[in-house]
Amino acid sequence: MGGVQIGKVASETGVSIDTIRFYERRGLLAKPARTQGRYRLYRDEDIQHLRFIRRAQELGFSLQEIRELALIQSEQVEPCTHVRDLIQQKLVAVSAKIEKLRTLQRELKGAHASCTNSLVRCEGHDELCPVLEAIVHAKEEVKA
Numbered sequence: 001m002g003g004v005q006i007g008k009v010a011s012e013t014g015v016s017i018d019t020i021r022f023y024e025r026r027g028l029l030a031k032p033a034r035t036q037g038r039y040r041l042y043r044d045e046d047i048q049h050l051r052f053i054r055r056a057q058e059l060g061f062s063l064q065e066i067r068e069l070a071l072i073q074s075e076q077v078e079p080c081t082h083v084r085d086l087i088q089q090k091l092v093a094v095s096a097k098i099e100k101l102r103t104l105q106r107e108l109k110g111a112h113a114s115c116t117n118s119l120v121r122c123e124g125h126d127e128l129c130p131v132l133e134a135i136v137h138a139k140e141e142v143k144a
Helices: 006-013 017-026 044-058 063-075 080-122 130-143
Strands: none
Touching: 006 017, 006 044, 017 044, 044 063, 063 080, 080 130
16 A cells, blocks of 8 residues: 655645644545554645645635635636636735735824824823824724
């Protein structure tokens, strides 16, 4: 019985042992053959599939989307249109996240400038922090 044990698979793929087991439980990775001592033995195809999962996650795909991509890949039927649509959806989501991060960055820069100006004005004396005041007032506006 040939195959590679889970520890070696983990080191070869950069996927932790716990994550490999998790993928098995979730059905993303086929249950491997086992030795008489119950050690898992993985095939080269399993290792390639783990690399596929890891790379897809790095691209921002969810486990459900990865399951869908793997299914498309295994069916070997003109997958390009479907994969393109998934990527388009992912691009829209990433663009929205980037815009939210840009907004957050502008707000943090403004808060930082406000703190800096306040510290210069009061020369380190106790004064209410303008950022904390703005946060408190924002909470009151949400309640109203």
